[in-house]
Amino acid sequence: MAVMKRQLATLVSVVDECETVKTMEFELSEAVAPKPGQCGTFFLLKPDGTFGEGRVYSLSSAPVEGNRISITFRITPNFPTKLLTLGVGAKVGFFGPYGTFVYNDAAERVVFFGGGVGAAPLLSMIKHVREKKLPAKMIFMHTNKSVQVSPFLDYFKQLSSENRDFKYVLDVTRPAESSPWDGLKEEGHLTEEIVKKHVSDAPLLNYYICGPPAYTHGVFTILKGLGVTDDKIKFEQW
Known part of the structure; x- marks a missing residue:
């Protein structure tokens, strides 16, 4: 069972997937073990370093990628646009992974x-x-x-x-x-x-x-x- 952690994550890269979609990769302070299909909540940090505004995103990365996780999102106003103002090396808050939308390994x-x-x-x-x-x-x-x-x-x-x-x-x-x-x-x-x-x-x-x-x-x-x-x-x- 994946253990949910509230921790900091560092932005590692930003990739253009197409005209309107970006993928952001983060490095977590501590490794987690998400199941394929799960999600997490990502938070912008307040000036004092505490967690501020947040939004839930599904993880697009493979579970085996250790302390590296990725999210993929369409560029829209508000939270996604605020995320994109962050530069590589910036920190955000993360809580997760969680969710019941999970792949069944027994499926053929x-x-x-x-x-x-x-x-x-x-x-x-x-x-x-x-x-x-x-x-x-x-x-x-x-x-x-x-x-x-x-x-x-x-x-x-x-x-x-x-x-x-x-x-x-x-x-x-x-x-x-x-x-x-x-x-x-x-x-x-x-x-x-x-x-x-x-x-x-x-x-x-x-x-x-x-x-x-x-x-x-x-x-x-x-x-x-x-x-x-x-x-x-x-x-x-x-």
Whole structure:
């Protein structure tokens, strides 16, 4: 069981994932043992060094990365923008890890559904499967407005080319605004027909869904229509 700690974290790097998404990597004062898919609360520090404003973020890093943890977020006003004013070497507060949206190592056939930056905890799960060399066959259906605002494309494209047990499908909801992409791609909002093109034996598989409420509800409804029972579905909304 992961032990939750309240501690300081130092900003190590900031990476541009796409036009609108950043990944921040932090080094913790003390190592923690998150489970794949869990989250933590990150705090800005007040002038006196105490914890101030905070926000919950899913961890996008693999659990095996020790005292290094990463978060991936879309650039929006308020807290994310304040985070981005910090330079490398700056400190923030951290409390975690916690959360019940956790990968099941016993799963043999898994489908991930991510809406935009909802891919973050799913990336942690996928990295976990790779690091542990778990015998899982994985499909990731990732919905974004366009190619330009799709995080982790290079990572998933390379993984799908190297690993026959991993399939990545990019679903673009605004194709007229999107740049070309030479990987597997669907256009428009997810439908039962689109899912059936890529997912066979739907009731037998395990599902992880993460994204905004309308997205998670839509995917859940599609899966129920395909005969998937509740015990096969885990989801998290943000």
